[in-house]
Amino acid sequence: xxxxxxxxxxxxxxxxxxxxxxxxxxxxxxxxxxxxxxxxxxxxxxxxxxxxxxxxxxxxxxxxxxxxxxxxxxxxxxxxxxxxxxxxxxxxxxxxxxxxxxxxxxxxxxxxxxxxxxxxxxxxxxxxxxxxxxxxxxxxxxxxxxxxxxxxxxxxxxxxxxxxxxxxxxxxxxxxxxxxxxxxxxxxxxxxxxxxxxxxxxxxxxxxxxxxxxxxxxxxxxxxxxxxxxxxxxxxxxxxxxxxxxxxxxxxxxxxxxxxxxxxxxxxxxxxxxxxxxxxxxxxxxxxxxxxxxxxxxxxxxxxxxxxxxxxxxxxxxxxxxxxxxxxxxxxxxxxxxxxxxxxxxxx
Amino acid sequence: xxxxxxxxxxxxxxxxxxxxxxxxxxxxxxxxxxxxxxxxxxxxxxxxxxxxxxxxxxxxxxxxxxxxxxxxxxxxxxxxxxxxxx
Numbered sequence: 001x002x003x004x005x006x007x008x009x010x011x012x013x014x015x016x017x018x019x020x021x022x023x024x025x026x027x028x029x030x031x032x033x034x035x036x037x038x039x040x041x042x043x044x045x046x047x048x049x050x051x052x053x054x055x056x057x058x059x060x061x062x063x064x065x066x067x068x069x070x071x072x073x074x075x076x077x078x079x080x081x082x083x084x085x086x087x088x089x090x091x092x093x094x095x096x097x098x099x100x101x102x103x104x105x106x107x108x109x110x111x112x113x114x115x116x117x118x119x120x121x122x123x124x125x126x127x128x129x130x131x132x133x134x135x136x137x138x139x140x141x142x143x144x145x146x147x148x149x150x151x152x153x154x155x156x157x158x159x160x161x162x163x164x165x166x167x168x169x170x171x172x173x174x175x176x177x178x179x180x181x182x183x184x185x186x187x188x189x190x191x192x193x194x195x196x197x198x199x200x201x202x203x204x205x206x207x208x209x210x211x212x213x214x215x216x217x218x219x220x221x222x223x224x225x226x227x228x229x230x231x232x233x234x235x236x237x238x239x240x241x242x243x244x245x246x247x248x249x250x251x252x253x254x255x256x257x258x259x260x261x262x263x264x265x266x267x268x269x270x271x272x273x274x275x276x277x278x279x280x281x282x283x284x285x286x287x288x289x290x291x292x293x294x295x296x297x298x299x300x301x302x303x304x305x306x307x308x309x310x311x312x313x314x315x316x317x318x319x320x321x322x323x324x325x326x327x328x329x330x331x332x333x334x335x336x337x338x339x340x341x342x343x344x345x346x347x348x
Numbered sequence: 349x350x351x352x353x354x355x356x357x358x359x360x361x362x363x364x365x366x367x368x369x370x371x372x373x374x375x376x377x378x379x380x381x382x383x384x385x386x387x388x389x390x391x392x393x394x395x396x397x398x399x400x401x402x403x404x405x406x407x408x409x410x411x412x413x414x415x416x417x418x419x420x421x422x423x424x425x426x427x428x429x430x431x432x433x434x
Contacts, residue, residue: 045412052415053386246406277391278407298388 003155004209004348006098006163008317009198011088012304013081014060014173019051022190026051029066035181043181050190057193057305060084061173074174074234078112081171082121085196089167090125097129098200103161104135106154108146108168110308110336111175111235122167130165143226144273144335145217147197147309148343152215154201162203169196170308175228177236184229188237191276195307197314205348210320210329213344218256222248222338249275249334250282256340257286257332264288265330268344269323271315273333274301283332309335323347350401350430355423358400362393376420383419390414403430 017025026047030040059065060081068074107118116124119136130136142149147168154164172192177185205211222240225248229238239245264287272280274297284294300315307314312333319329327347334340360372363383370383384390394405394414403426407414413425 042412045416048381049412049415052381052384052390053388055387243406243409246408247404277388278394281391281395 001159001203002205003212004202004205005151005199005212005316005320005345006202006206006209007096007200008313008320009089009092009200010310010314010317011085011092011196012058013084013088013196014058014194015062016056017059019053019055022057023048023051025066029178033179033181039181043183043186046183047186047190050187055302055305058195059173060171060194061176065173065176066178068174068176068178070233075112075114077174078171079114081174081194082109082112082114082118082169085169085171086118086121086125086167089196089198090122093126093129093165093198093200098163098202100163101129101131102126102134102163102165102200104137104154104157104164105130106150106164106166107138108142108150108166108309109138109170110141110143110146111171113140118167118169122165135161142309143337143339144275144306144308144311145333145337145339145341146335147199147313148215148331148333148341149217149339151199151201151212151343152217152341155212155215159203164201165198166201167196167198168310168313170194170310172308175235175237177231177234180231180236182229182236183242184239185231185236187239191306192237193305193307195304195310195314197310197317199313208320209348210316210345211348213346215341215343216260217339217341218259220252220255220338220340222252225249225252225338226336246276246278249338250279252338253279253283253334253340254286256334257283260340260342262287262332262342265328266290268328268330269293269296269319271312271319271329271331272297273312273335274298274306274315275334276306277301279334309333320347350403350427352423352427355397355401355426356419358397359419359423361400362396366392376423377418379416379418380422381415384415397426401426401430405429
């Protein structure tokens with residue numbers, strides 16, 4: 001049985017911030033940060049490195065995102081972000097609703113856990129499309145590959161699930177710990193942006209749909225590479241062995257590409273998770289992709305930064321919108337686990 | 349073992365291709381952040397040096413030196429990395 005991506009919903013949510021605006025906000029915050037001057041100077045130079053150039057991100061924690069303090073404020077920021085994201089996705093769905101209701105809704109996030117869950121909150125906003133008997137369930141802790149692994153899961157459901165909605169929300173700003181001087185924390189703050197997306201998967205094709213092909217995932221031995229640490233009052237970004245992080249990530253992804261037997265396919269359009277420009281360019285080289293093939297991923301990174309697992313759906317939506325019938329489309333994502341996932345499809 | 353002159357030559361080659369207006373005779377004293385102001389260019393610069401010097405360069409290892417040091421000082425850092433002393 002074939003399955004199809006019938007629509008991708010990719011609203012932009014939150015406050016748009018440039019690198020310069022982030023740097024200005026962090027600069028002001030650093031004046032209050034409790035650390036000795038040498039440590040602050042060195043940390044601020046590190047932040048400057050991370051925020052070099054023209055790049056933007058969206059931030060759902062609001063203008064005072066560097067003032068989030070304590071568990072209650074972090075949890076409230078997550079709750080507000082989920083409310084904003086579910087509403088934005090529901091509005092896009094209602095603008096062009098499917099003719100059949102959804103048989104299942106899967107909520108995806110790695111940043112927080114609150115009840116009611118993302119699936120139920122979405123269902124409550126789409127009562128005519130998500131019935132009371134539809135399966136509603138959240139998937140957590142998937143990191144940057146969560147959305148594509150959720151698609152893999154749906155692709156393996158029985159034929160009874162004819163229309164499935166996956167809703168992804170990654171309000172990464174709610175994890176920032178402004179009191180910490182840990183570099184992993186600031187690497188996370190400067191690298192990530194907030195994002196959400198939804199994807200409708202159906203067992204019936206439609207105009208502009210993507211027929212799903214082979215979907216695969218791989219977990220390497222870098223279980224500790226990306227993790228959530230925790231600080232004085234909430235979770236925060238963490239990575240293992242900062243000095244070796246980048247080369248270990250590159251090593252894991254290259255190993256996965258061999259195991260997953262990713263082929264050079266110059267005619268395909270590629271969506272690659274924007275984990276970082278260094279990694280993107282290295283992967284393109286390995287895949288024999290010209291620079292132009294990376295443009296959808298690079299331009300997404302410049303416009304939105306790394307939205308964790310929401311990013312790949314935004315990039316795919318862009319690629320699908322430009323693809324001609326019969327166009328092969330590939331995707332590759334990587335993140336905590338350490339997981340690497342690949343997928344393929346053909347634009348109907 | 350990596351030769352400092354080879355590192356500077358690789359840097360000059362990058363600038364000739366990507367920043368032709370930079371006076372290449374004086375790069376040793378120039379601050380990297382004055383020339384490279386986009387993250388994509390920074391990564392291209394590092395990848396170019398990796399390829400030309402046969403060296404794996406971890407951006408995290410060089411860290412903020414990539415924007416606070418001069419190219420001459422960066423060449424010293426890369427020589428140290430190449431000799432395994434970093």
